[in-house]
Amino acid sequence: MVELAYLSDAAPAAALPALFRPTGEMLRWFEAKAGVSFPHARYAQVLTTGNAAQELASHALIGRAFLDPILKSPEEDWVIAHELAHQWWGNLVTCESWSEFWLNEGVTTFMVAARKEHRWGRAAYDREMEIARRGRERAAEAGFDKPLSWPGDYPSLGLRRAVQYSKGALFMDALRRELGDAVFWAGLKRFTRTHAGATVNSSDFQRAFEAESGRNLQPLFDQWVF
Ligand SMILES: [Zn+2]
Structure with a gap:
């Protein structure tokens, strides 16, 4: 069981679940493809000001500029997938x-x-x-x-x-x-x-x-x- 957390001082709390909705299903899909369980008890995504994104072991920083395209079109969720995939390819295997x-x-x-x-x-x-x-x-x-x-x-x-x-x-x-x-x-x-x-x-x-x-x-x- 992995706890999902969404943190931000760049957007209201009510906006966060919609932005990060695909995370749970994505996480299970990446686990299946990696053949390795998500290596932490908790995955926190931190919505920040600005337009950059960065993976870190057990969490990711995602810039506010990525928020609006995802709300308009759910297919534009690449940044969530990219930083989450790094939990295996980049962080677990470096x-x-x-x-x-x-x-x-x-x-x-x-x-x-x-x-x-x-x-x-x-x-x-x-x-x-x-x-x-x-x-x-x-x-x-x-x-x-x-x-x-x-x-x-x-x-x-x-x-x-x-x-x-x-x-x-x-x-x-x-x-x-x-x-x-x-x-x-x-x-x-x-x-x-x-x-x-x-x-x-x-x-x-x-x-x-x-x-x-x-x-x-x-x-x-x-x-x-x-
Ligand atoms: Zn990357």
């Missing part, structure tokens, strides 16, 4: 260095798309992948379509996000298509369970999916990750 940051953000960006597919249908997933494709195209146009595990410095936050968030999500989609849904989701569970409470790198990720599929995935990882 990239060991910034060059492996796609394991936090690419996986989470993909999980938002997968969650949208589950809740709103395949078209919602395809829309998220299209956004990711446009992000990667911006990186390519800037001559910065780097491998996911790249140790260099990005010249801007936008380009870092285009690779580690957008290209990372596209790689997850490519891996899913390559392996098929059953093996792909079992691989993600194996990765998450094996490394819960630890730090990870891209080779850990590769090994989990190779063990699950019984296949050599080196060519695919060389193409996208290394």
Whole structure:
């Protein structure tokens, strides 16, 4: 049993349940996909002033600017899903260095798309992948379509996000298509369970999916990750 809490001094208390309504069902869905229970007794979402969002172990800060789009259109709940997904991918399983940051953000960006597919249908997933494709195209146009595990410095936050968030999500989609849904989701569970409470790198990720599929995935990882 996980207690859900909603805190804010940026909006009236009465507005909070509507904003955060999908949280409970989302949390159960992410638990099923991770194969690991939510790792805390309580999940608190703190609505703040401003337009930023940030995950922390057991809670998330979400800027007031995200409130209105969700009230107008429940499908715009990506920020709730994104910060909640980080409780597994990012916080429970943490990239060991910034060059492996796609394991936090690419996986989470993909999980938002997968969650949208589950809740709103395949078209919602395809829309998220299209956004990711446009992000990667911006990186390519800037001559910065780097491998996911790249140790260099990005010249801007936008380009870092285009690779580690957008290209990372596209790689997850490519891996899913390559392996098929059953093996792909079992691989993600194996990765998450094996490394819960630890730090990870891209080779850990590769090994989990190779063990699950019984296949050599080196060519695919060389193409996208290394
Ligand atoms: Zn994130």
